Amino acid sequence: MRRIFSCLFLLLLTNCSSFAQPLASFVNNQNEFMVWNRGMINKIDFLIPTQKKNGRIAIPYLDNSRTFKIYYAGGVRQVNVGFTNAFYATDNLVAYLNQKSLYVFDKGVTKNLTGICDQYFIADSLILFLDGLKSDYKVYYNGTVQSIETYIPDSTLASVNVADNIIAYNNFSNQFRIFFRGGKIAQEDYPVKSFDAGRNTVAYVDADSKFKIFHNGQTFLIDNFAPSSYHVGDNVVAFVTNDGYFKLFYGDSVRSLGYFNPTYQVGDNIVAFRDPTGYLRVFYKGEITDMENYYPNDLTIQYNSLAYINTNNTLRLFTEGETYDVTNAELTSWTLNYDVITYQIGQGIFKVFYKGTDY
Numbered sequence: 001m002r003r004i005f006s007c008l009f010l011l012l013l014t015n016c017s018s019f020a021q022p023l024a025s026f027v028n029n030q031n032e033f034m035v036w037n038r039g040m041i042n043k044i045d046f047l048i049p050t051q052k053k054n055g056r057i058a059i060p061y062l063d064n065s066r067t068f069k070i071y072y073a074g075g076v077r078q079v080n081v082g083f084t085n086a087f088y089a090t091d092n093l094v095a096y097l098n099q100k101s102l103y104v105f106d107k108g109v110t111k112n113l114t115g116i117c118d119q120y121f122i123a124d125s126l127i128l129f130l131d132g133l134k135s136d137y138k139v140y141y142n143g144t145v146q147s148i149e150t151y152i153p154d155s156t157l158a159s160v161n162v163a164d165n166i167i168a169y170n171n172f173s174n175q176f177r178i179f180f181r182g183g184k185i186a187q188e189d190y191p192v193k194s195f196d197a198g199r200n201t202v203a204y205v206d207a208d209s210k211f212k213i214f215h216n217g218q219t220f221l222i223d224n225f226a227p228s229s230y231h232v233g234d235n236v237v238a239f240v241t242n243d244g245y246f247k248l249f250y251g252d253s254v255r256s257l258g259y260f261n262p263t264y265q266v267g268d269n270i271v272a273f274r275d276p277t278g279y280l281r282v283f284y285k286g287e288i289t290d291m292e293n294y295y296p297n298d299l300t301i302q303y304n305s306l307a308y309i310n311t312n313n314t315l316r317l318f319t320e321g322e323t324y325d326v327t328n329a330e331l332t333s334w335t336l337n338y339d340v341i342t343y344q345i346g347q348g349i350f351k352v353f354y355k356g357t358d359y
Contacts, residue, residue: 021354022056022303022338023071029348035059035071036340036352039359044076045069054337055089058105060096062087070094070105079110091124091164102129104140113140121162124199126179128162139167141182148177148184159191164199164234168214178202178214187214193226198268199234203249213237213249222254231266236283238264238271246273248283267301270318282306282318291318303338317341319355326353 024036033045033052045063052061059071068084070077080098087096094105102117103110104127116132127140130151137149137157149157152172160169167179168187176188176195188206195204202214203222211223215235223241230239237249246257246264248271257275264273271283274295282289284304296308305319307326315326319339326341334343341353352359 022340023054023059024337024340024342024352024354025052025054025059025071026335026342026344026350028350033061034350036342036354036359037074039354039357041352041359044071051087053087053089053094055094056091056338058089058094060087060089060094060105068096072105072108079105088122090122093122093124093127095120095122095127100132102127106143111140113138113145119156121160121167123162123164123166125165126162126167128160128167128179130156139179141179146182148179161195161197161202163197163232166197166200166202168195168197168202168204176204176206180214180217185214187219196230196232198232198236198266201232201235201237203230203232203237203239211239215249215252218252220249220252222249228261231264233266233271234269236266236269236271238266238273238283250283250286263295265299265301267306268303270301270304270306272299272301272306284318284321287321289318289321289323291316291323300336302336305336305339307334307336307341315341315343317353322356324353324356326358327351 021038026034027048028034031048032043033049034041035044047064049061049063050066062068067081068079070079083098084096096103100116102113102120104113113129114131114133117129118132120129129138131138135151136147138145138147149171157169169177170191171177174191176192178185178187190207193205195202200216205211205226209226211227213220213222225242227239227241240246240261245259246262248255260276262273269284273281275281278294280292280295282291298308300307307317310316314328315334317324317326329345332344344350
């Protein structure tokens with residue numbers, strides 16, 4: 001029994017690990033639509049899609065005849081023919097509009113959220129939308145829908161930031177609110193001057209110009225003065241203080257990297273910045289890695305990864321704390337989706353790179 005349990009547990013871990021891998025897609029030189037999934041490349045359509053979006057676990061697309069389809073769990077599902085006029089994909093969700101009717105595709109199940117929708121925002125785990133039938137703003141989260149703000153005619157929530165699993169906004173009553181883990185939090189009784197959001201995290205400058213960070217249900221007063229700049233990622237905030245120090249908020253604490261005003265980018269779990277010597281350095285989950293002795297002009301950041309072509313014409317990838325030189329061949333094109341790189345060499349060679357392995 002112990003041996004059987006061990007085998008079942010190992011199989012469960014393997015399946016969970018495989019399911020956690022992100023998807024990638026490309027069109028080959030025969031104009032066939034290909035998908036990389038769990039180490040395998042398969043053809044899912046004979047013709048180039050007219051439009052596609054790459055989510056982490058699903059790939060929605062309009063095929064050559066504008067039939068709306070979703071690749072999910074190893075197969076293609078036809079949703080409708082000729083009705084879908086907009087669609088988006090994130091980590092876990094696909095949202096799409098048929099005329100003005102808003103739908104969500106969540107874990108293989110399709111639900112209609114409202115028959116009339118003129119405004120909506122989709123994130124990894126939730127959708128904020130204006131229900132034109134009920135005249136209020138609602139949130140789809142964890143399979144259920146709840147109202148969070150009553151709509152005021154001829155107005156919209158213009159000041160709103162939806163990211164991953166969190167919503168931050170100034171409401172119609174000029175109050176700052178946060179939706180997090182299924183509930184609305186009365187964060188401030190006055191509108192804030194600026195704010196940005198990422199997974200579990202909202203950074204903002206309040207009405208008194210104080211810099212605060214909401215993280216995992218707690219609010220931290222970071223500085224009595226507004227920063228000169230700040231950007232939020234997943235569980236991380238990078239900012240330059242009013243007196244010129246570059247700092248990072250991570251793990252409920254603030255780390256100072258020195259007195260300088262860097263060029264920096266924040267995306268998901270990555271902070272890339274140019275240090276005082278001009279070097280490219282990368283912060284990832286508490287650790288800093290030296291990457292180059294210069295700062296590249298074009299950096300692509302997604303999820304746990306950063307990619308660029310260096311001065312040696314090498315496609316270099318930083319992913320989950322490791323650095324890989326993917327290829328130094330002359331590339332026709334390349335893209336980074338989540339932590340997966342798809343690239344083309346010449347006219348006929350298409351490859352996928354993930355965690356040190358070429359496919």
